[in-house]
Amino acid sequence: MLDIRMLRSDPQGVAANLARRGFTLDLAQFTTLEARRKEAQVAVDALRNERNTRSKAIGQAKAKGQDVAPLLAKVETLGSRLEQGEQGLASLQSELDRLLLDLPNLVHESVPPGRDASANVEVRRHGELRRLDFEARDHVAIAEGLGGLDAASASRLSGTRFAVLTGPVAALHRALAQFMLDLHVREHGYREAWVPYLVTRRTLTGTGQLPKFEQDLFKLARDAADGELFLIPTAEVPLTNLAGDRIFEAAELPLRLVAHTPCFRSEAGSYGKDTRGLIRQHQFDKVELVHIVRPQDSYAALEDLTSHAARVLERLELPYRVVALCGGDIGFASAKTYDLEVWLPGQAAYREISSCSNCEAFQARRMLARWRNPETGKPEPVHTLNGSGVAVGRALVAVLENGQQADGSVVVPGVLRPYLGGVDRLKPA
RNA sequence: GGAGAGGUGGCCGAGUGGUCGAAGGCGCUGGACUGGAAUUCCAGUAAUACCCACAAGGUAUUCGUGGGUUCGAAUCCCACCCUCUCCGCCA
Numbered sequence: 001m002l003d004i005r006m007l008r009s010d011p012q013g014v015a016a017n018l019a020r021r022g023f024t025l026d027l028a029q030f031t032t033l034e035a036r037r038k039e040a041q042v043a044v045d046a047l048r049n050e051r052n053t054r055s056k057a058i059g060q061a062k063a064k065g066q067d068v069a070p071l072l073a074k075v076e077t078l079g080s081r082l083e084q085g086e087q088g089l090a091s092l093q094s095e096l097d098r099l100l101l102d103l104p105n106l107v108h109e110s111v112p113p114g115r116d117a118s119a120n121v122e123v124r125r126h127g128e129l130r131r132l133d134f135e136a137r138d139h140v141a142i143a144e145g146l147g148g149l150d151a152a153s154a155s156r157l158s159g160t161r162f163a164v165l166t167g168p169v170a171a172l173h174r175a176l177a178q179f180m181l182d183l184h185v186r187e188h189g190y191r192e193a194w195v196p197y198l199v200t201r202r203t204l205t206g207t208g209q210l211p212k213f214e215q216d217l218f219k220l221a222r223d224a225a226d227g228e229l230f231l232i233p234t235a236e237v238p239l240t241n242l243a244g245d246r247i248f249e250a251a252e253l254p255l256r257l258v259a260h261t262p263c264f265r266s267e268a269g270s271y272g273k274d275t276r277g278l279i280r281q282h283q284f285d286k287v288e289l290v291h292i293v294r295p296q297d298s299y300a301a302l303e304d305l306t307s308h309a310a311r312v313l314e315r316l317e318l319p320y321r322v323v324a325l326c327g328g329d330i331g332f333a334s335a336k337t338y339d340l341e342v343w344l345p346g347q348a349a350y351r352e353i354s355s356c357s358n359c360e361a362f363q364a365r366r367m368l369a370r371w372r373n374p375e376t377g378k379p380e381p382v383h384t385l386n387g388s389g390v391a392v393g394r395a396l397v398a399v400l401e402n403g404q405q406a407d408g409s410v411v412v413p414g415v416l417r418p419y420l421g422g423v424d425r426l427k428p429a
Numbered sequence: 430g431g432a433g434a435g436g437u438g439g440c441c442g443a444g445u446g447g448u449c450g451a452a453g454g455c456g457c458u459g460g461a462c463u464g465g466a467a468u469u470c471c472a473g474u475a476a477u478a479c480c481c482a483c484a485a486g487g488u489a490u491u492c493g494u495g496g497g498u499u500c501g502a503a504u505c506c507c508a509c510c511c512u513c514u515c516c517g518c519c520a
Contacts, residue, residue, distance in 0.1 A: 045480085051500075
């Protein structure tokens with residue numbers, strides 16, 4: 001959520017910034033609505049003030065044993081006038097809230113211009129691409145060769161965009177998640193968290209998935225509307241919301257959290273995209289990193305966070321590049337995002353494996369995540385960041401494709417071997 | 430799932446219709462005292478929104494949430510949520 005004060009004081013500036021991400025802000029609608037809201041609120045406050053003072057007078061008169069009938073006559077119509085005003089105010093307020101909740105975050109000044117992914121800017125590359133003396137196979141062929149991917153069973157059980165992993169491939173998947181968690185906890189100073197995979201509408205509103213992107217989520221109906229729960233699309237949701245409705249002392253920050261969770265996405269609107277293999281699934285595992293920081297620290301934290309995610313790929317000996325997303329490609333809640341793209345020999349392309357974002361105060365305002373600024377003594381929104389560290393399914397794809405050998409076997413990166421009982425190579429079944 | 434108890438400010442805890450945003454205590458902050466500290470004493474100590482210059486000042490809202498009764502609700506009524514205890518079930 002944007003700071004409504006900024007919207008009031010500099011609407012043109014806000015509109016210009018949002019235009020950089022291709023979003024058109026209807027200024028006229030906002031100003032009209034806001035003016036009507038202000039008028040209604042002032043009127044309602046005045047009516048309530050009148051009610052309070054008159055009621056107090058009645059109480060005092062009663063205490064003195066005076067006749068209160070004339071006083072009561074004066075408040076006769078007050079109740080209905082107040083009720084009418086309150087209803088009007090409430091409907092204006094909810095209209096305004098909805099408008100505000102649907103506005104994306106402002107983008108940082110350093111975000112490159114552009115309308116779509118083609119305008120993203122490569123920041124750096126890391127790692128040598130292996131030169132293969134045989135034709136590269138994709139992860140589906142490799143995993144099936146290892147006897148570890150059962151697409152037929154998955155579609156029989158659950159339909160499209162699901163996978164069943166077995167044997168050494170399932171173990172490799174588990175090893176990857178374990179390795180990532182350990183790296184972030186032991187070397188990068190994160191606190192491990194285990195969190196709910198089902199969350200409420202309110203929680204998803206806090207991080208920005210709702211109200212706008214409900215079609216991307218899996219919802220569990222249950223009986224009543226207030227009992228509804230959603231499967232998390234990323235651990236960013238529960239992790240970041242841990243800071244919601246809290247006021248941190250300065251000394252408590254920064255907070256660095258890591259969790260390994262499954263993620264569930266409906267992938268509505270991605271029909272025909274990445275239909276083969278594990279790249280785009282309704283269910284996938286991810287190790288997620290979240291920072292809760294003081295505002296003045298958030299851009300340094302974004303660099304740290306990105307380097308922590310990159311470290312995973314470096315230790316796995318996977319070539320990757322870092323890309324700064326342009327205004328048109330950046331996410332709803334983010335002010336600035338770096339994507340990490342890993343090299344996939346099977347596709348001869350770099351593919352996204354991590355996305356690291358600084359959401360500044362956007363999520364914090366939605367969920368009321370604050371800290372007490374010692375300089376002002378007041379509670380102020382914190383800044384929140386999140387990044388994949390990294391997507392486990394896609395890391396599995398990358399390890400299989402980059403480690404593949406001519407004979408169909410796969411070399412296991414050294415850092416994963418301790419998690420696999422010392423096995424250094426997966427061999428075809 | 431059944432029975433019972435309970436949800437008040439950062440924490441504990443009083444408060445059953447009027448001057449209650451709410452006693453008292455703890456904690457915290459500032460001051461006095463001290464060479465320094467402890468003790469003691471004094472004072473202060475919520476959030477949000479609005480008016481306004483995001484100042485001062487003022488107004489409104491907030492005692493789990495939502496609704497109702499009333500001129501007036503922390504206090505009365507209804508529904509829901511959550512927590513705790515016991516029983517059942519279960520990983």
